[in-house]
Amino acid sequence: MTNNSLQNPDITISSLSEEETRTKGKILSKNIQIGDLIFLIGELGAGKTRFVQGLSKGINSPQIARSPTFVLITEYIGDIILYHCDLYRISIPEEVINLELEELLDKGALVVEWPEKGGEYMPDPDLIISTEINQDNSRKLLFFSYSERGKTLLKHMKKNI
Ligand SMILES: Nc1ncnc2c1ncn2[C@@H]1O[C@H](COP(=O)(O)OP(=O)(O)OP(=O)(O)O)[C@@H](O)[C@H]1O
Ligand SMILES: [Mg+2]
Known part of the structure; x- marks a missing residue:
């Protein structure tokens, strides 16, 4: 997963507020399935966790997503199980191996923040979502599909945004 591969997004959306970012996550969650792997990349405070909050709300989990501090993975149980992994704190990529x-x-x-930290030990994602902070503090959400499943997810997303 290099930055070079993140050139032509399938979808680009702007978001003016954290609530709007949550809403986009909620829309994506409506078609999420067991086995889907989503990477969220972007600088600190870009809005990755806000997006995951939308995903967990969208699957009807009673638990609100927040960045896992002491554990690397949190489980949200709703219509399906959503795992939320944040690799920011790992010190070497090999730590990912034990997470299975x-x-x-x-x-x-499974949705992963800071997947870059896992390097070559990461499984291949279906989708990569990049969150960027604009000059005016709004956010840009870029969606890239990396598999047939990813394409299907984005097809539904396009219909509903
Ligand atoms: N349009 C927006 N979408 C999302 N968050 C926004 C937006 N505008 C402002 N914010 C603010 O940006 C911050 C995003 O925080 P969040 O924890 O989601 O970032 P993150 O990308 O997960 O960061 P980290 O890498 O530290 O985990 C929040 O304080 C939120 O209120
Ligand atoms: Mg976060």
Whole structure:
């Protein structure tokens, strides 16, 4: 996953508020399935966790997403299981091996913040979503599909935004 591959987004959306970013996550969640792997990239405070809050709300989980501090993975149980992994705090990519992310994908969907930290040990994503902070503090959300499943997710997303 290099920055070079993040050139032509399938969808670009602007978001003027954290609530709007949550809403976009909620829209995406409506078609999310077991086995879906989504990477969220973007600088600190760009809005990755706000997007995950929309995902967890959208699957009807009673738990509000926040950045996991002491654990690397949080589980949200709703219509399906959504795993939320934040790799910001890992010090070496090898730490990802013990998380057994592939096993999680047998049971639920998985969204990962800071996937870059896992380097070559990360499974291949279906979607990469890049969040950028604009000059005026609004956000730009860029969606890139990396599999047939990713394309399907974005097809639904396009219809509903
Ligand atoms: N349009 C917007 N969308 C999302 N967040 C926004 C927006 N405008 C302002 N914000 C603010 O930006 C911050 C985003 O925080 P959030 O925890 O979602 O970022 P993050 O990308 O997960 O950061 P980290 O890398 O530290 O985990 C919040 O304080 C939120 O209120
Ligand atoms: Mg976060």
